[in-house]
Amino acid sequence: MGGLKKGLLVAMMFIFVLGTLAACNKKEAVKEKVVDPPKEKVEETATVEFWTISLQPTFNDYFNELIANYESENPGVKIDWKDFPYDAIQNKLLTSIASKQAPDVVNLNTELANQMASKGALTDFNKQLTEEQRSIYFDGIFNSTVIDNGAYALPWYTGIPVLYINTDLVEKAGLDINSPPQTKADLANWGKQIQEKTGSFGYVFTMETRSILEEGFKVAEGGKAAFNNDDVKAYIQSNIELIKDEVIPKDIPAFAQQVQLFGSEQVAMIISSSSFINQLKTASPEVYEKTIAVPAPLGKAGIRFTNSMNLVVPNTSKNVEAATAFAHYVSNDASQLAFSKAANTLPSTKAAAKDEFFYKNDGTLEGQALTASVESLDKASDFYLGIENANDVNKAFNKRLQNIYINDQDLNTELDAAEKEINDILSR
Numbered sequence: 001m002g003g004l005k006k007g008l009l010v011a012m013m014f015i016f017v018l019g020t021l022a023a024c025n026k027k028e029a030v031k032e033k034v035v036d037p038p039k040e041k042v043e044e045t046a047t048v049e050f051w052t053i054s055l056q057p058t059f060n061d062y063f064n065e066l067i068a069n070y071e072s073e074n075p076g077v078k079i080d081w082k083d084f085p086y087d088a089i090q091n092k093l094l095t096s097i098a099s100k101q102a103p104d105v106v107n108l109n110t111e112l113a114n115q116m117a118s119k120g121a122l123t124d125f126n127k128q129l130t131e132e133q134r135s136i137y138f139d140g141i142f143n144s145t146v147i148d149n150g151a152y153a154l155p156w157y158t159g160i161p162v163l164y165i166n167t168d169l170v171e172k173a174g175l176d177i178n179s180p181p182q183t184k185a186d187l188a189n190w191g192k193q194i195q196e197k198t199g200s201f202g203y204v205f206t207m208e209t210r211s212i213l214e215e216g217f218k219v220a221e222g223g224k225a226a227f228n229n230d231d232v233k234a235y236i237q238s239n240i241e242l243i244k245d246e247v248i249p250k251d252i253p254a255f256a257q258q259v260q261l262f263g264s265e266q267v268a269m270i271i272s273s274s275s276f277i278n279q280l281k282t283a284s285p286e287v288y289e290k291t292i293a294v295p296a297p298l299g300k301a302g303i304r305f306t307n308s309m310n311l312v313v314p315n316t317s318k319n320v321e322a323a324t325a326f327a328h329y330v331s332n333d334a335s336q337l338a339f340s341k342a343a344n345t346l347p348s349t350k351a352a353a354k355d356e357f358f359y360k361n362d363g364t365l366e367g368q369a370l371t372a373s374v375e376s377l378d379k380a381s382d383f384y385l386g387i388e389n390a391n392d393v394n395k396a397f398n399k400r401l402q403n404i405y406i407n408d409q410d411l412n413t414e415l416d417a418a419e420k421e422i423n424d425i426l427s428r
Contacts, residue, residue, distance in 0.1 A: 046322040047078045049103040050330075051093070053309070056083035062342045070329055077322050093314075097121070102316040104323035105330070107156065110382040111391055113145050113310050117152035118389075123313040124150040128324040136333060136349045141308055144382035153310035154331045155348035157339055160306040160380050161271045161296055162372040163187075164280075164365075168290045169268040173197040181297045184214065187269070188238075191247040194268045203269040204258055205239065205248040207405045209397040214299030219393060225422040227397075228415045236404060236411055243405060250406060255279075263287050271296045274344070274369050281365075293369035295376045306380040308348060346374055353377050389425050396421045 055063065067079045082103070084092055090112060096102050108116070116122050125134065126149065134142065137155045145153035167177050173194040181187040191202020205211070212219060215235055218226040243250045253261060259276065261267040263284030270276070281288045296304050311327040313320055329335060336347035337355050347353055358374040361367040400418035403409040 046076060046319045047080055048105060048319055048322050048326050049080045049082065050105045050326065051089065051103045052081070052083045052107040053086050053089050054083065055107075059339075059342060062339060066330065066335060066338075070326060074325070077326070079326065097314060097316055100316060102314040104313060104317040104319050105327045106312050106314065108153065108310055108312050110144050110153070110308055110310060113153040113312050114147065114390060116312070116314075117145060117147050117150070121315055122152040123315055123317070123320055123324065124152060125154060125313075125324065126151045128313075128320070129328060133328060136351065137331075138348055138350060138353075138377050138380055140303060140379065140381035141306065141348045141377075144308065145310060153312045154327050156309045156311050156331045157336065157343065157345035158306050158308040158348045158377075158380070159273055159346055160304055160373050160376045161273050162293045162369050162376065163296045164262070164270050164272060164276060164369075165292050165294065166262070166265060166268045166287060166290060167292055169194055169198050169200055169265060173268075177292070180292075180294045181269075183297050184299045187297045188242060188247070190269070191242070192245065195245065195247045198268070200265060201249050201261070201267045202242075202247045204253060204261070204267055204271070205242070205405075206271075207239075207252050207398075207401055209394050209401070210305050211239075211299075211401075212397075214301055214303065214305070216299065216301035219397060220422065220426060223426050225419040225426070228419040233411060233415065236401070239405065240411075252402065252406070259283050274366075274373065277365055277369060288365060291365055293365055293372045295372045298379060302379060303381040304376050304379045306377075306382060308382055346377060348377075389428065392425045393422050396425060 050067075052063075063081055067081060071077060071079060089106075089108075093103070093106060093108075113122070134151065141155040141158060142151065144155070145151060163180065165177065165180060170177050170190070173190075174197060175190055175193060181190050187203060194200060194202045209219060212227060212232060212235070217232050217235070220226055239248070242248045249261070249267070255272075255276075256279075258267075258270055258272065259279040260283065262270050262276075263280055265287060277288075277293075280291065298304065311331055313323045313327060317323050331348070333347075333349045333351040336349050337352040337357070339345065340347050340352065341357055346358075353374050359371055361371045397418055400414040400421075404411050404414050
């Protein structure tokens with residue numbers, strides 16, 4: 001109960017601070033209509049306070065060199081780098097904003113960046129940067145934090161899952177491993193044949209809200225739920241049939257269980273991140289040896305969901321110009337490529353993703369996965385695309401989908417309930 005009370009207190013604080021920010025920014029917006037602030041030259045004494053999440057001490061050498069180079073190229077700017085645990089940065093950020101001591105550049109995930117942007121708390125990079133400066137990022141990832149034509153975060157390092165395939169099970173099923181599934185429809189067809197010929201499950205299904213978006217359906221539009229229709233019902237019903245036919249497990253396996261299912265050859269295909277490889281290599285080296293990695297199949301929307309880290313500049317920063325310039329420097333092609341090499345991440349910029357570093361495929365599963373993931377970035381998009389209160393909407397819809405898929409609840413009843421609940425969330 002203590003944890004719950006603490007959580008409620010934090011949530012109330014979050015709502016209060018964002019509400020205050022929204023009110024303040026409405027006033028500031030009026031001022032901006034009257035006075036168009038000039039692009040002031042960075043003051044020689046500017047200090048940019050830069051917050052990251054859980055990157056010290058592992059990447060101290062990278063950041064110390066990055067900051068030293070930036071300060072050398074920009075002698076009027078000093079960078080004050082601070083690093084916080086993931087669980088602590090949100091509260092510290094809200095507290096600092098409430099006390100008018102906001103940092104200048106902050107590392108946030110897309111969900112929190114969008115929540116703060118929807119309340120008018122962040123700088124709009126569409127106004128601060130040129131089109132050429134913004135064009136270095138992959139469009140889908142950059143647009144993940146665009147709300148009402150404002151761009152509120154610069155994409156930084158990212159990751160994207162790929163499809164791992166047990167070649168032995170696929171060949172036993174009579175499928176051509178040289179022509180892996182390109183679409184979600186292909187994946188379902190492969191899964192059916194694998195189940196029929198080998199008795200193993202075809203693949204693991206996420207059963208999450210994003211599965212609706214991957215097929216091009218909208219969760220919300222115009223401030224209201226937009227999924228309760230015949231097309232979405234037909235899609236969900238098709239997945240119910242796959243579960244009944246044991247093409248996909250009737251469960252949402254935790255990560256460790258996914259590794260166990262794949263490693264014991266109970267599942268032939270799985271969409272997962274690069275961390276899956278090390279777990280599989282340890283748990284089942286013989287299956288590791290006969291596994292390949294390819295880009296994840298596309299749904300009808302033609303997108304692959306990714307999880308990106310971003311850089312934002314709070315509106316209350318005292319050095320918006322200098323902060324924006326530094327955020328762009330940290331996330332530019334050269335800096336992102338160097339960080340990818342140091343941290344084994346993917347860049348969110350187009351030029352960096354073309355570097356030969358990502359294409360040195362040595363035939364290992366690790367090399368295949370790296371190349372498959374970087375080749376997937378042109379279709380990458382974050383889940384929280386354009387949806388306010390995304391976390392609450394996601395949780396509400398996930399719960400109803402799992403009631404349908406796992407608990408055998410009536411499809412129409414659950415979608416009606418989800419529609420009402422999400423409309424209530426969106427109307428807050």
